[in-house]
Amino acid sequence: MTERRRRGAELERAILAAAADELTESGYEGLTMDRVAKRAGTNKNTLYRRWPNRAVLGVAAYRHLMTKAVDLPDTGELRADVLELLRGANRHWDSPEGAVLRGLMAGIGVPELLAQIQDAVSDAGSALWLTVLGRAVARGEARPEALHPRVATVPVALLRNEFLTSGRPNVPDAVLVEIVDEVYLPLVRAR
Known part of the structure; x- marks a missing residue:
């Protein structure tokens, strides 16, 4: 046969x-x-x-x-949702798939390909963060003007910066809480 x-x-x-x-x-x-x-x-x-x-x-x-679906948290509170997304990203960076991403970023020196990796990571990511922030806007926890991809993805951008500057595949939870409480919530909260 x-x-x-x-x-x-x-x-x-x-x-x-x-x-x-x-x-x-x-x-x-x-x-x-x-x-x-x-x-x-x-x-x-x-x-x-x-x-x-x-x-x-x-x-x-x-x-x-990375075509696997990410479970989108919906706790009813922006802070808890953002922390869960950050904790998931932190676990991902320390996972076998995260090791693949780290290896690609280190091994590929072609700017166009690095941009494609960034697009692959942020395309799906932006939609997740915008959904979480959109729910918060609907609940009155965030101002409508904050509903922008650059604003919505600030927490994960800061987390990526932590990975890159620390060289560690895992960031302490206290840093995640600081990103949310000291930077993100003041940035998006309704005044």
């Missing part, structure tokens, strides 16, 4: 899943087109037709890896 040949979206999903597995197991340093092709059951030419190099494939694989 011969194996059915995969094409199109099915083949692309198989390749991205293989690349995501390779990134998770071996990091960006260990990601090779050969290993991904072998794991996906295809050849390197098939990969190169879609992704010109391992950096582009690595970013696409990370996006594929």
